[in-house]
Amino acid sequence: xxxxxxxxxxxxxxxxxxxxxxxxxxxxxxxxxxxxxxxxxxxxxxxxxxxxxxxxxxxxxxxxxxxxxxxxxxxxxxxxxxxxxxxxxxxxxxxxxxxxxxxxxxxxxxxxxxxxxxxxxxxxxxxxxxxxxxxxxxxxxxxxxxxxxxxxxxxxxxxxxxxxxxxxxxxxxxxxxxxxxxxxxxxxxxxxxxxxxxxxxxxxxxxxxxxxxxxxxxxxxxxxxxxxxxxxxxxxxxxxxxxxxxxxxxxxxxxxxxxxxxxxxxxxxxxxxxxxxxxxxxxxxxxxxxxxxxxxxxxxxxxxxxxxxxxxxxxxxxxxxxxxxxxxxxxxxxxxxxxxxxxxxxxxxxxxxxxxxxxxxxxxxxx
Numbered sequence: 176x177x178x179x180x181x182x183x184x185x186x187x188x189x190x191x192x193x194x195x196x197x198x199x200x201x202x203x204x205x206x207x208x209x210x211x212x213x214x215x216x217x218x219x220x221x222x223x224x225x226x227x228x229x230x231x232x233x234x235x236x237x238x239x240x241x242x243x244x245x246x247x248x249x250x251x252x253x254x255x256x257x258x259x260x261x262x263x264x265x266x267x268x269x270x271x272x273x274x275x276x277x278x279x280x281x282x283x284x285x286x287x288x289x290x291x292x293x294x295x296x297x298x299x300x301x302x303x304x305x306x307x308x309x310x311x312x313x314x315x316x317x318x319x320x321x322x323x324x325x326x327x328x329x330x331x332x333x334x335x336x337x338x339x340x341x342x343x344x345x346x347x348x349x350x351x352x353x354x355x356x357x358x359x360x361x362x363x364x365x366x367x368x369x370x371x372x373x374x375x376x377x378x379x380x381x382x383x384x385x386x387x388x389x390x391x392x393x394x395x396x397x398x399x400x401x402x403x404x405x406x407x408x409x410x411x412x413x414x415x416x417x418x419x420x421x422x423x424x425x426x427x428x429x430x431x432x433x434x435x436x437x438x439x440x441x442x443x444x445x446x447x448x449x450x451x452x453x454x455x456x457x458x459x460x461x462x463x464x465x466x467x468x469x470x471x472x473x474x475x476x477x478x479x480x481x482x483x484x485x486x487x488x489x490x491x492x493x494x495x496x497x498x499x500x501x502x503x504x505x506x507x508x509x510x511x512x513x514x515x516x517x518x519x520x521x522x523x524x525x526x527x528x529x530x531x532x533x534x535x536x537x538x539x540x541x542x
Contacts, residue, residue, distance in 0.1 A: 199258060200292045206356045207267060208295035210274045218277065226363065227496055229277040237360030244357055252353035261341055262289035264348030271351040272530035275366060276495040284492070286525065286533065336380040336408065340527060343372070347530075373529050381408040382456045382505075382534070383484045384527040389536045392524050393453065394418045396480055396538070400450035402443065402472050403457045407436040409484075421447065425468075441468070444475040452476045455484040456505045456534075469510040481518055481539040484526075487511065490533045505534065514539055 215233035217223045223231045241248060255264065266289040273279040273287075288294045347369050354361045390412055393399060397419045404410055404422035411433035413420045423439035437443075444452060458466035473481075485505025494501045502508045518539035526535050 196258075200263070202356070203255075203259070203263060203267070203352065204293045204295045206352065207270055207293060209359055210270055210279055210355075212359070216277070228275050228363065230275065230360070231363070234360050234363050237358040238362065240358050241354055241360065241362055248350075248353045248357055251356065252349045255352055256345060256349035259349070260290070261345050263293045264352065265341070265344045266290055266293060266348070267352040267355075268344045268348035269528070269530055271348075271355060271361060272366070273492070275361065275363075276531065278492050278495045278531075284533065287528075336376075337384050337386065337527060339376065339380075340384055340529070343376070344530075370530075377529065379406075381405065383409075383536075384529075385409050385412055386524070386526060389484075389524045389526060390416060390418075392522060392536060392538060393420075393482060396451040396482060398450045399453050399482075400444065400447045401453040401455070402439070402441060403454060403468060404436050405455075406432045407434040409455065410434050410436070420453075421450065441471040441475050444472060448477060451478055451480050451482060453482045453484070454506075457485075458505060458507045458510065466507055467509075469506050470513065473510060473513055479541045480521070481514065481541075483514070483537045483539065485534045486532065487535070487537065490535050492531055492533060495531065503533075517542060 215236075216229045217232055218229045220231075223229055228234070266287060269287045270279060270283065273283065283296060350365070351361050385408075390409075393409075393413060394416060399413070399418065399420040401407075401410055401420060401422045402424075404424045407422045407424075410420050410422035414434050422434060422436045423443050424436050425438070425440040452472065454469055454472055457469035457472065483506065486503030487506065488502040488508075488511055491501075491503035493499075493503075500508070502511060506514075518541050520537060521540040522538040524536040524538075528534060
């Protein structure tokens with residue numbers, strides 16, 4: 176009898192916990208749905224243009240409230256961080272950043288949908304009603320857990336870049352979501368600090384985040400030649416997997432590289448015709464997708480397959496800031512035109528993304 180009683184108590188507790196989780200997810204979903212509210216949007220005044228956000232006046236109006244409620248915001252942020260799986264917080268971080276620059280339209284980019292239970296839009300881009308959203312949450316709970324892209328990273332490095340990425344976006348997502356749930360606004364200076372830290376991490380490691388699936392896609396095309404390899408982070412992970420890869424950079428090997436990076440630019444491609452060319456963000460950061468380095472590499476390359484990592488005209492949030500081109504920041508328009516004219520797309524591997532980026536790995540095969 177005692178065992179039956181304890182079993183019944185356990186079931187009651189489990190049901191109560193499940194109900195509490197459903198309620199929390201419903202609240203988060205409702206908060207994210209309000210991101211599409213255009214009230215207070217301004218795209219005309221010089222101040223908003225200078226701040227690169229159409230919500231400057233709204234943010235300024237809410238700033239004092241968020242400062243006064245800092246303890247409550249922090250408490251809720253901790254609760255969200257501790258209570259929600261990473262996907263919900265990463266998703267929130269992406270959506271708030273898109274809202275900030277005025278790029279969160281009525282049908283948000285579906286590749287940012289990491290968790291259905293807190294994704295407030297249906298397949299048509301319309302916010303879901305409470306009943307439909309609850310059904311989605313129940314369906315998701317019944318489905319077997321699938322590995323998330325950020326969980327599929329190479330374990331060989333002592334301090335995984337993707338692991339750092341997940342922790343950062345969890346922290347940022349819980350904090351931004353907490354602010355939004357308090358005041359339907361965020362603190363602009365804090366977003367700027369997050370963006371600066373993001374840039375620092377991308378410079379320290381790599382502009383795109385590697386995953387096991389991406390590394391395997393590269394491994395299948397070995398031997399490889401990466402030109403413009405920077406500090407060689409991806410190349411180092413591939414070497415850990417015993418992949419035959421040579422890494423070159425115009426600046427040559429410097430302190431802080433993760434593997435041996437030889438000095439050389441597009442001209443070295445002619446010396447290694449047997450290797451598959453790998454290019455990662457060749458026309459960024461200084462040229463912001465408008466340089467000629469990638470095109471120079473392509474003009475020297477005669478191989479059958481081409482591996483590109485970064486944004487593409489079909490995988491970018493476009494010109495959300497004045498100095499960002501519509502075709503993305505990784506490859507120039509001329510490069511993309513030439514690739515699509517001479518190659519056909521053979522494979523795409525989705526990658527974890529930093530806020531406001533939609534980079535991926537693409538494999539092209541010569542026509």
